[in-house]
Amino acid sequence: MMRLPGFRYLAPRSAAEAATLLAEHGPEAALVAGGTDLYPNMKRRQIEPRVLIGLRGIGELRGVEGVARDGLTVRANQTLSEVASDPRIATSYPALARAAGQVSTVHLRNMGTLGGNLCLDTRCNYYDQNYEWREALGFCKKKDGDVCWVALSSPRCWAVSSSDTAPVLVALQAKVRLVGARGERVIPVEALYRNDGIDYLAKQRDEVLTEVLLPPSEGLQMTYWKLRRRDSFDFPILGVAVALERENGTVRSGRIVLGAVTSAPVLADEASALLAGQKLTPDLIDQVAAAARLEARPLDNTDLSMTWRRRMSEVYVRRALRELAGLPLTEGDLPIVR
Ligand SMILES: Cc1cc2nc3c(=O)[nH]c(=O)nc-3n(C[C@H](O)[C@H](O)[C@H](O)COP(=O)(O)OP(=O)(O)OC[C@H]3O[C@@H](n4cnc5c(N)ncnc54)[C@H](O)[C@@H]3O)c2cc1C
Ligand code: SF4
Numbered sequence: 001m002m003r004l005p006g007f008r009y010l011a012p013r014s015a016a017e018a019a020t021l022l023a024e025h026g027p028e029a030a031l032v033a034g035g036t037d038l039y040p041n042m043k044r045r046q047i048e049p050r051v052l053i054g055l056r057g058i059g060e061l062r063g064v065e066g067v068a069r070d071g072l073t074v075r076a077n078q079t080l081s082e083v084a085s086d087p088r089i090a091t092s093y094p095a096l097a098r099a100a101g102q103v104s105t106v107h108l109r110n111m112g113t114l115g116g117n118l119c120l121d122t123r124c125n126y127y128d129q130n131y132e133w134r135e136a137l138g139f140c141k142k143k144d145g146d147v148c149w150v151a152l153s154s155p156r157c158w159a160v161s162s163s164d165t166a167p168v169l170v171a172l173q174a175k176v177r178l179v180g181a182r183g184e185r186v187i188p189v190e191a192l193y194r195n196d197g198i199d200y201l202a203k204q205r206d207e208v209l210t211e212v213l214l215p216p217s218e219g220l221q222m223t224y225w226k227l228r229r230r231d232s233f234d235f236p237i238l239g240v241a242v243a244l245e246r247e248n249g250t251v252r253s254g255r256i257v258l259g260a261v262t263s264a265p266v267l268a269d270e271a272s273a274l275l276a277g278q279k280l281t282p283d284l285i286d287q288v289a290a291a292a293r294l295e296a297r298p299l300d301n302t303d304l305s306m307t308w309r310r311r312m313s314e315v316y317v318r319r320a321l322r323e324l325a326g327l328p329l330t331e332g333d334l335p336i337v338r
Helices: 015-028 038-043 080-085 087-092 094-101 106-111 114-118 131-137 165-171 269-273 282-295 306-325
Strands: 008-010 029-032 051-054 073-075 175-180 183-188 208-213 220-227 238-247 250-259
Touching: 015 029, 015 051, 015 175, 015 208, 029 038, 080 087, 080 094, 080 106, 080 114, 087 094, 094 165, 094 220, 094 238, 114 165, 114 208, 165 220, 165 238, 165 250, 220 306, 238 306, 250 269, 250 282, 250 306, 269 282, 282 306
Parallel strands: 008 051, 029 051
Antiparallel strands: 073 208, 175 183, 175 208, 220 238, 238 250
């Protein structure tokens, strides 16, 4: 059995106090919300914080505010179960509810939070292993080693962004509020991520993600399609989030975002640009899906083969757009797995 290493647990009463504690303790400290990502990573000695700053007792990080017409504010400590079942989210931001509802298992969704899901560590077959396994291999760049087993000559780590909600929030152009020891700021969710498997978040070390600001929902259509080996529970090996603004059947603008293909959610901008000013016909959808495939470049470091995952990016973009167009999801011999 893998055991947690020893640590000190601090329980601040506000986000500002948590940020101050982060600044005081520096790299020795980490935030913990539901702990469903952090604690397993600590057991595998992937991270070894001496001080944990618990967010669960902070009342201001709970709740959902506003009306969808003007945009909702979802606080960071809302659990994934709460996000999936909130009627305002399920009605006006169904892709977010679907993504949250497809994270792992019911137990983990009852503990895991939206903030934790957005700050989830990147994943890799050579990294998400116990200490002894990684030691036998000589470790890797992401922790304790100096080589990348996925791309031997690569100067960077390619561990994969595996959050289900992040691609949806990037597609929706949602924002996040970050509270730091020296003040707070609001940035697009897209700007929260760096395409780097080690340094994957662009927030400062002392910043706490406190809320997600969803845009006004009027005129927005959206969906999320998740590919994984087991439909009962598994991390995504591909996530396709689409958000469209449509008027009288014509797409004004569209954003297709691919999750789990590299170290950050990727806006497929060439595919997305093909949507503007067009009707969602089967031919257009085929063209857009083929363009999205060229923008998906998964590597061989998650479940199943990268060639198949790349091929599935075209299939899943096509299915997502056909769903939004109200067309049947026919795909020849490929099984439909959502
Ligand atoms: C078996 C298993 C299956 C899983 N399947 C999936 C899956 O399919 N899809 C998926 O997306 N995830 C999956 N997860 C990962 C995890 O359960 C979820 O991502 C969950 O949402 C993490 O939230 P948490 O509150 O538990 O985060 P924690 O574990 O508490 O924290 C995760 C990271 O976020 C940081 N953090 C937490 N809250 C904040 C905040 N407010 N501000 C700044 N930093 C913060 C922590 O420091 C830590 O680095 C799985 C986990 C397991 C164990
Ligand atoms: S991508 Fe390379 S450096 Fe990053 S976790 Fe995997 S093997 Fe390690």
